[in-house]
Amino acid sequence: MPELPEVETTLRGIEPHINGKTITATVVRQAKLRWPVPPDLADTLAGGKVLSCQRRAKYLLIRFAHGLLIIHLGMSGSLRIFTADDRRAALPEKHDHLDFVFHDGTVMRFHDPRRFGAVLWFAGAAEHHPLLARLGPEPLEAGFNADDLYQKLHTQKRAVKLALMDNAVVVGVGNIYANESLFLAGISPFRVANSLSVAECNALVAHIKTVLQRAIAAGGSTLRDFVNSDGKSGYFQQQYAVYGRQGEACPQCGGLVCKSVIGGRGSFYCPVCQQ
DNA sequence: CTGTTCTCCTGTGGGC
DNA sequence: TGCCCACAGGAGAACA
Secondary structure, eight states, X not given: OOOHHHHHHHHHHHHHHHTTOBEEEEEESOOBSSSBOOTTHHHHHTTOBOOEEEEETTEEEEEETTEEEEEEOTTTOEEEEEOTTOGGGGOOOTTEEEEEEETTSOEEEEEXXXXXXXXXXXXXXXXXXXXXXXXXXXXXXXXXXXHHHHHHHTTOOSBHHHHHTOTTTOSSOOHXXXXXXXXXXXXXXXXXXXXXXXXHHHHHHHHHXXXXXXXXXXXXXXXXXXXXXXXXXXXXXXXXXXXXXXXXXXXXXXXXOEEEEETTEEEEEOTTTOO
16 A cells, blocks of 8 residues: 555656646546545646645645646555556556646556545645645654644644544554564554654664665666556565565564554554563 | 444455 | 455645
């Protein structure tokens, strides 16, 4: 499932192929996504030139002079690029819900089997969009630090894992990286958020940053897969310490990795190493 | 305001 | 080998 590193890799994969180009057609085969694709999206985008491509949380933001194209990959979404000379550009397959066609024949294709993703248009500044307005700091930027995290957590009674997955606390930390960073920091996912010390927040912040950065670096090797590829673009195999490894040996102490459910989500941890 | 539950959807995997 | 069904999961919405 696309976590923040996959979204960042997707951004880097598509940006060089669409930036500065003009959209000549938008084909919507399936408008029923997380929210309906705007019925007039094709008209809205026609003739529009891509001014920039950015990422905010797990949202991809493609800026035009007259508004913003917002793309979310949900949990099974992906984007791929086809060059004009690739005949597959004209041969969409199952779950290929949208095509963005550019003046040079480049096609950016949105594929999403589970349709938890979204493609939206907003004629305004990103910071005013309801989905983007209340997002917390980016995990890889300086605004996300031990003091910031401690300030937010020390008033909260919920489990620290739930707090980490809350976009108001920090964006882009999904179930996988919440589990992994808590393991690396030696903190139990059950700990009440307000029980964390500044030092523990510091460790947690550091591990969140390094684990995300490492995954983004791993994604860099898959960038070529965005163009004319057969496989799923932007997805890459990651080695996880505890995620999905219940019953296996803890990489630190050799004990058994446990699984519980917190807030309805699978939580993986080592009961010895994480206190 | 806080905490919990529901919802969208389909591929996957376990059980038999 | 095939069938059936529970399950996973991001994150907003609805509800208590």
